[in-house]
Amino acid sequence: MFLALKGCDASILLDELATPTSERSAGPNKGSVRGYEVVEAAKSAVEKVCPGVVSCADILAVAARDGSVYVGGPSWTVKLGRRDSTNASRSLAESDLPSFTSGLDQLIPNFARKGLNARDMVALSGSHTIGQAQCFTFRNRIYDNGSNIDTGFASTLSRGCPASTSSGNSNLAPLDWVTPNSFDNNYFKNLIQKKGLLSSDQVLFNGGSTDNIVLEFSKNPSTFKSDFALAMIKMGDIKPLTGQDGVIRRICSALN
Ligand code: HEM
Numbered sequence: 001m002f003l004a005l006k007g008c009d010a011s012i013l014l015d016e017l018a019t020p021t022s023e024r025s026a027g028p029n030k031g032s033v034r035g036y037e038v039v040e041a042a043k044s045a046v047e048k049v050c051p052g053v054v055s056c057a058d059i060l061a062v063a064a065r066d067g068s069v070y071v072g073g074p075s076w077t078v079k080l081g082r083r084d085s086t087n088a089s090r091s092l093a094e095s096d097l098p099s100f101t102s103g104l105d106q107l108i109p110n111f112a113r114k115g116l117n118a119r120d121m122v123a124l125s126g127s128h129t130i131g132q133a134q135c136f137t138f139r140n141r142i143y144d145n146g147s148n149i150d151t152g153f154a155s156t157l158s159r160g161c162p163a164s165t166s167s168g169n170s171n172l173a174p175l176d177w178v179t180p181n182s183f184d185n186n187y188f189k190n191l192i193q194k195k196g197l198l199s200s201d202q203v204l205f206n207g208g209s210t211d212n213i214v215l216e217f218s219k220n221p222s223t224f225k226s227d228f229a230l231a232m233i234k235m236g237d238i239k240p241l242t243g244q245d246g247v248i249r250r251i252c253s254a255l256n
Pocket residue numbers: 001002003031032033034098099100101102107121124125127128130131132133134135137198200
């Protein structure tokens with residue numbers, strides 16, 4: 001998960017040495033977010049040819065777009081000119097980021113506070129068409145005998161994720177069990193079969209107001225892709241630092 005908190009200001013890249021309030025160790029990010037070294041490598045290559053001009057926040061936004069294209073997802077034009085924060089807020093990261101236990105009644109207002117509507121939220125959740133999650137994030141869902149999970153799916157997952165909270169916590173399972181490495185609309189097809197991995201995935205199709213959006217994206221991959229691209233542009237527009245605000249960091253993990 002790579003949602004920016006205060007906004008798209010690369011605050012998530014600041015490490016523990018840079019600031020004790022690093023967002024890297026915020027609950028939803030700790031032991032989870034990966035790829036910091038990829039962003040740092042891109043930044044150092046750019047600094048070599050054009051020092052002090054391209055922000056870490058812009059590099060992150062471009063990397064997200066290129067990552068989408070790389071796995072078969074849509075492309076979009078990334079607006080440039082964001083600047084980097086000079087601080088990070090772990091408390092904001094912990095209070096603002098949604099959780100894998102969030103219900104629709106939390107997810108919708110949570111995204112709305114950032115200017116993203118329910119359709120944006122569902123489209124962006126579709127990024128769980130790729131990637132993996134750790135056992136502790138879906139354990140409750142597979143062992144609670146709830147009715148919104150396919151029983152065969154739950155039992156398959158239980159093999160890699162023991163019921164006891166004392167082991168297997170970091171074992172991984174794909175967020176989209178059919179095509180975990182490609183950007184397609186299988187994520188939404190899974191939800192309709194009650195095979196969403198996280199509780200926060202399955203709530204998008206569980207008799208609530210977003211059911212019709214999930215149905216639409218499951219039937220129409222191109223609508224999903226174009227809505228995803230639009231929502232990514234909207235997310236990239238969340239409170240960027242521009243003009244004289246913020247800085248251009250020299251190293252993304254560190255303060256200048
Ligand atoms: C709707 C609210 C969301 C919740 C509750 C959520 C939660 C999570 C959780 C718990 C994981 C697994 C983390 C781990 O086990 O370490 C995850 C993974 C992931 N999330 Fe989200 N997420 C949300 C929205 C998003 C959005 C908006 C995006 C991007 C547009 C996104 C992209 C990803 C990706 C790509 C992964 C896989 C990472 C990997 O394989 O390393 N998620 N998410």
